[in-house]
Structures are given as structure tokens and as C-alpha cells.
Amino acid sequence: MSTNVGKIRLKNLTDLQRPDNAETEAIAISIQIDDRTPEKQPKARKVRAATTTRKKNNDEIKKEKVAVNSTDVKRTGKKELLPGQLRIDTFFKSSSKCNKVEPAPVRSPAKPKPHRTPRKGCKRLFIGDSSTTKATIQMATTPSDAEHKKMATRKRTQPQRSARAKCATPPSDIIDLCTDDESEFERKEESCELQPTTLGVLESRQPEALPVVTVPHHNLSMKMETDALAKENIPKGRKRKRCPSYKIVEDTTFVVDGFQFGNIPNATHYFLSHYHADHYVGLTRKFAHPLYMSPITARLVEKFIPIDSQFVHEIDVDKSVVVKDIEVTAIDANHCPGAIMLLFKFSTGKCILHTGDFRASFEMESLPIFWNEPNIDLLYLDTTYLAKNYDFCHQSDSIYSACSLVQKFHEKNASKRILHVCGSYLIGKEKVWLALAEEFGLRVWTEPHRRKAIDCLNWPELQLVLSDDPFDANLHVIGMGKISYPQLDQYFKQFESQFDMLLGIRPSGWEKNSKPSYGKRISVIGVEYSEHSSYKELERFVRFLKPTNVISTVPVQPRDLCVTATVPTKWYKYNGHGGMISTSYQPSISTFLEKTQRKIPTSFTMTLSPIKDDNISSSTDGG
DNA sequence: GCGATCAGAT
DNA sequence: CACATCTGATCGC
Numbered sequence: 255m256s257t258n259v260g261k262i263r264l265k266n267l268t269d270l271q272r273p274d275n276a277e278t279e280a281i282a283i284s285i286q287i288d289d290r291t292p293e294k295q296p297k298a299r300k301v302r303a304a305t306t307t308r309k310k311n312n313d314e315i316k317k318e319k320v321a322v323n324s325t326d327v328k329r330t331g332k333k334e335l336l337p338g339q340l341r342i343d344t345f346f347k348s349s350s351k352c353n354k355v356e357p358a359p360v361r362s363p364a365k366p367k368p369h370r371t372p373r374k375g376c377k378r379l380f381i382g383d384s385s386t387t388k389a390t391i392q393m394a395t396t397p398s399d400a401e402h403k404k405m406a407t408r409k410r411t412q413p414q415r416s417a418r419a420k421c422a423t424p425p426s427d428i429i430d431l432c433t434d435d436e437s438e439f440e441r442k443e444e445s446c447e448l449q450p451t452t453l454g455v456l457e458s459r460q461p462e463a464l465p466v467v468t469v470p471h472h473n474l475s476m477k478m479e480t481d482a483l484a485k486e487n488i489p490k491g492r493k494r495k496r497c498p499s500y501k502i503v504e505d506t507t508f509v510v511d512g513f514q515f516g517n518i519p520n521a522t523h524y525f526l527s528h529y530h531a532d533h534y535v536g537l538t539r540k541f542a543h544p545l546y547m548s549p550i551t552a553r554l555v556e557k558f559i560p561i562d563s564q565f566v567h568e569i570d571v572d573k574s575v576v577v578k579d580i581e582v583t584a585i586d587a588n589h590c591p592g593a594i595m596l597l598f599k600f601s602t603g604k605c606i607l608h609t610g611d612f613r614a615s616f617e618m619e620s621l622p623i624f625w626n627e628p629n630i631d632l633l634y635l636d637t638t639y640l641a642k643n644y645d646f647c648h649q650s651d652s653i654y655s656a657c658s659l660v661q662k663f664h665e666k667n668a669s670k671r672i673l674h675v676c677g678s679y680l681i682g683k684e685k686v687w688l689a690l691a692e693e694f695g696l697r698v699w700t701e702p703h704r705r706k707a708i709d710c711l712n713w714p715e716l717q718l719v720l721s722d723d724p725f726d727a728n729l730h731v732i733g734m735g736k737i738s739y740p741q742l743d744q745y746f747k748q749f750e751s752q753f754d755m756l757l758g759i760r761p762s763g764w765e766k767n768s769k770p771s772y773g774k775r776i777s778v779i780g781v782e783y784s785e786h787s788s789y790k791e792l793e794r795f796v797r798f799l800k801p802t803n804v805i806s807t808v809p810v811q812p813r814d815l816c817v818t819a820t821v822p823t824k825w826y827k828y829n830g831h832g833g834m835i836s837t838s839y840q841p842s843i844s845t846f847l848e849k850t851q852r853k854i855p856t857s858f859t860m861t862l863s864p865i866k867d868d869n870i871s872s873s874t875d876g877g
Numbered sequence: 878g879c880g881a882t883c884a885g886a887t
Numbered sequence: 888c889a890c891a892t893c894t895g896a897t898c899g900c
Binding site: 530531532611638639641643644679680682733734735762763764784785786 | 888889890891892893
């Protein structure tokens with residue numbers, strides 16, 4: 255059966271005004287833009303990841319370097335900001351870089367050619383299915399210039415990155431074989447007994463630091479082990495990162511999204527939940543273990559990281575493979591394209607779900623696998639937004655509101671030629687710019703690196719709107735970090751002969767209450783759009799699954815991967831069936847009748863009781 | 878010169 | 888706040 259995940263629903267105004275859209279979806283008008291592209295699952299909190307450097311070929315380098323000197327802006331340079339043109343964002347305030355774009359070889363004439371009918375001023379949303387679009391356009395409010403000015407001069411301060419680690423405790427169940435500190439080593443060795451995985455010792459990189467490997471490497475051929483150690487060259491003075499225990503699936507030799515820890519003793523099989531840098535970090539051409547991914551992720555890996563193809567294994571969404579007597583099923587994670595959750599089912603009946611990065615949604619609750627495997631013993635959970643103030647609307651609502659804002663902008667500037675510039679990661683946020691392109695008939699161009707990635711997605715609708723020539727497109731998709739006034743100001747200089755105005759669009763979970771910034775030349779709007787679960791979605795998901803135990807995979811401190819959040823135990827340790835079924839949701843009758851082996855609760859009520867000061871504290875990994 | 882890695886910035 | 892990179896520096900080959 256096909257899943258609902260990844261489909262986009264449009265709601266009417268009445269729905270949009272409901273206090274909690276995620277919980278009251280029954281009436282949604284259903285306009286499905288895409289049912290192929292899973293939204294990804296949320297990622298583990300990013301700790302500064304050393305990304306694998308991709309070597310650029312000469313062409314790319316040339317392209318990126320052709321920037322005219324006079325348009326370069328130094329990273330630390332201070333921009334003069336025009337009144338009313340500043341985005342309210344303390345983050346991207348201080349600098350800009352050269353964003354010069356390399357024209358495609360065949361450059362088209364100055365006039366931007368809409369791919370489809372240009373639709374400035376068009377009031378219809380989602381042209382693909384206008385007959386079912388009953389939604390009315392919701393106008394946004396325009397911020398005053400005074401508000402903009404107020405924010406304009408604030409300098410970005412170093413964020414307190416450990417802010418979420420309210421009750422951080424030192425990690426106790428990891429072993430660092432790379433340290434020279436004897437006492438520290440002993441302490442960690444001791445705590446190894448708490449190690450819930452069968453791996454015991456999680457890391458050993460430096461040959462001279464190999465003294466205590468309590469678990470035999472019986473799964474690693476001696477040759478492979480020797481080779482790996484021989485090639486291991488950690489620069490002096492640098493310590494190999496310790497592998498947090500949550501990277502290892504409990505009672506297995508499987509590693510999920512853990513490539514930066516050198517040889518993990520006993521690890522036999524690796525899994526990559528999705529292709530975002532903080533998850534594949536450390537994956538290099540030297541990698542030599544079986545690696546399981548979704549087909550999309552596999553294509554991305556093979557495109558960007560030349561690992562030996564003999565190690566590449568694919569698991570399709572809703573499909574299973576059996577690895578070492580454990581059935582592993584991939585589930586759409588509703589994060590970025592290709593992102594999957596992994597369900598490990600042991601022959602003993604034990605069941606572990608690893609969410610990778612995901613955005614929980616009510617649609618997931620109708621997945622047959624969650625009804626057929628009702629008892630999750632352990633849940634590895636993406637807790638990126640595990641704080642009560644993290645709350646955002648459904649993605650369909652985000653897209654709807656993005657279209658509304660752009661629509662309004664068009665109406666206000668009906669006679670202007672507008673260059674739209676949407677922020678994105680390497681992959682992710684596609685639904686936003688695709689919706690804009692389809693709704694307003696825009697041609698889309700993106701940077702070569704991202705284009706390469708998009709070409710791996712097998713997403714025909716994206717290909718339909720894409721152009722190879724930035725001068726032939728009126729919607730550019732560029733890195734999120736470039737969607738700030740100073741950088742867009744710079745960026746626009748290349749295109750001013752063809753466009754009168756630039757409209758920057760920032761789709762992000764942090765754009766909750768951001769005010770648009772409208773200027774004569776450059777405008778920037780934020781769109782609340784998240785590919786991670788909100789706090790409420792997390793709570794609902796955990797209550798739905800009611801796992802026996804939950805381990806967060808998101809570190810709360812930048813410097814220590816091992817200290818992760820603590821999920822409120824009230825979400826899953828309670829009596830009764832409170833988490834199973836909500837009054838606001840009922841699975842499709844066919845799904846229900848066909849698949850379920852689950853007992854039907856006698857009462858269909860679920861209280862999403864707010865956690866009473868259930869502190870979102872942190873704990874060491876594994877617990 | 879290049880890949881791998883890290884710290885710091887956005 | 889910091890979703891995920893991105894950049895520059897360093898190390899070692």
C-alpha cells in the first residue's frame with residue numbers, strides 16, 4: 255500500500271484558523287502535490303560537523319570564481335543597510351559573500367521566460383488542480399519600517415549553544431581510547447559495563463591507544479581491520495571523536511549515521527538515514543562496510559562520495575531486508591527526499607525504531623507497520639525541537655501561506671519584473687519552491703552542486719520547472735545562508751538588467767513570527783516551514799507508539815555528541831491506552847480492517863496533557 | 878596539490 | 888534559537 259506521508263494537503267481558511275492544525279486534520283481539503291517524495295526525518299542536533307570536502311572540478315571552480323571583483327563582499331565586511339530593507343534576523347546580519355552565478359553556456363536573452371504562463375497577480379492556487387482548490391487567500395500583514403529599523407543595528411552575538419542542556423550530566427557510558435588521560439580512561443572503561451550495545455567498546459582510532467578492546471572483532475576480517483588501522487592517520491594533537499552509544503542499534507552490530515568515529519569495533523553494517531551533511535559526515539571513499547540507504551540516498555552517496563559500490567545496499571520505503579537475522583524495514587521519515595526511519599525487528603520479537611531525522615505527522619499513525627508491530631521496545635528519537643516553544647504549522651499550511659505572501663507581493667508590484675530567490679539546503683525544502691514555481695509559472699534555477707543532487711531525486715515535477723540557465727529563470731534556489739539582505743543585495747547585481755526587484759524567501763522552522771522585510775529593490779519573507787517534528791508532534795508520536803524506552807539522538811551540546819536530550823517519560827510510561835488513538839484522528843477503515851492486529855481500545859480518547867515541568871533535561875547517551 | 882578534519886561562522 | 892552547511896586553516900601524504 256502506498257503511504258500518505260509526503261502528500262501535501264491544502265486546507266481552507268477555516269482549517270487554517272484552527273488552533274492546532276496538526277491535531278485537527280479531518281476536514282482538510284486534500285490537494286496532493288506529491289506522493290513520491292518523503293519528507294525527511296529530523297536530524298540529530300548538529301554538532302559542528304566536519305564535512306567531507308568535496309573536490310571541485312576545474313569547471314566548477316572557474317564558474318564560482320568568475321565573480322567580478324567589484325561585487326565581492328568580504329565575509330567580515332560590514333554592509334550599509336538601507337532603512338526598511340533589513341530582515342529581522344540577527345543571524346545573517348553581518349556579512350555577505352560573492353554570490354556570483356555562472357551563466358549557463360548558452361545564455362538566453364535578457365527577458366526571463368516563464369516556464370508556463372506567467373501568473374503575476376493570479377489568484378488561483380495550485381494550478382494543477384484548480385477545481386478542488388477552495389481555499390481563499392490569506393493576506394499577510396506588512397510590518398512597519400519602524401520595526402525593521404529597530405532590528406537593523408543589532409549585532410549577532412555568539413549563541414549559547416548549550417542552552418538546551420539544562421541538566422546536562424557528563425557522559426558516562428562511552429569509551430575514549432584516544433585519550434592519554436589514564437584516570438579518564440579508567441572511568442570510561444568502568445562505565446563501559448553500562449553500555450547497552452553488544453559492541454562494548456565503541457571507538458578506537460589511534461593504534462597506540464588500543465589497549466582495551468573487550469569485545470572481539472569477530473565480525474571484522476583480520477585483514478580489513480589491519481588495513482583500516484594502517485590507514486588511520488589522526489593528526490597529532492587531534493582526538494578521534496568518541497562514538498556515542500545511540501549510534502549503535504541496541505543489541506546489534508548496526509551503526510546508524512555514524513561514520514566519523516573511525517573503525518567501530520564489531521560494527522558490521524551501517525545505515526544512512528538521509529543525505530544531510532551532519533549524518534553522512536565521515537563517510538569517505540575509504541568506507542568499506544555494507545551500507546544501507548534508501549534508493550535516493552544511495553544515488554546521492556554514489557554521486558558525491560565515491561565509495562565502493564559493492565558496499566551500497568538499498569532499502570525502499572515500505573520494504574524490508576534481512577540483515578543478520580534482523581528484519582530491517584524502511585519507513586518514510588517525512589524529512590528530506592530519501593530520508594527514512596528504520597524499524598529493526600529481531601527474531602526474538604524485539605522491535606526497535608530509529609527515526610533518523612523525521613517530522614512526525616498524523617499520517618504516520620495509519621502506517622500498517624505501526625499497527626502490525628505495536629510493541630516498540632526502544633525508540634531512537636529525533637528530538638531536534640524538544641522544547642515546548644517549538645511549534646509550527648503543517649507543511650501544507652506553510653506552503654499555502656508562502657504562496658499567499660508571494661501572491662500579495664506580485665499584486666503590489668504588478669508592473670515589476672521579479673526575481674524570486676528561495677533558500678534551501680542541498681536537499682530539502684523542495685516542496686516550497688516547487689509549489690511556488692507551479693503556482694506562479696516560474697522557471698527554476700539552482701546552483702550546480704544542488705542541481706546535481708536534485709537530479710538524483712527522480713522527481714519529475716522538479717525537472718519540469720528546472721532550467722540550466724540562471725538568466726532563463728525567475729526563481730533561484732540557493733543556500734539558506736544566502737537569504738539575507740546583504741547577500742541578496744550583492745547577488746542581485748548580476749541580474750539587475752533583467753529584473754526590477756528581488757524577493758527572497760526563507761523557509762525555515764525558525765521563521766515562526768518573522769516579519770517580512772519589503773524594500774524597493776530587495777525584499778525578504780520568512781516562511782515557517784519545518785522538516786523536523788514540533789514539540790506537539792513529537793509528543794503525539796511517542797504517545798502513539800508508546801515504546802518501552804526512548805533514547806534521543808540529538809545532542810544538547812555542541813561539543814559533546816554523547817549528551818542527548820531526555821524525552822519526558824510521561825509520554826510513554828503511563829497506564830492505559832492513552833497514546834493510541836486520538837479523537838481527532840481515525841485511520842482509514844480499509845487500513846484498519848486490513849492490517850491491524852492491535853487491540854482496539856474501548857475508549858477513543860487521548861489526552862495530550864502538557865508535561866508538567868517534566869524537565870527537558872539531558873542525559874548521557876543510552877539513557 | 879589534495880583529502881580529511883576541525884573550528885568557527887552564517 | 889540555529890534546521891545544515893560553508894569556509895578557512897591545518898595536517899600529512
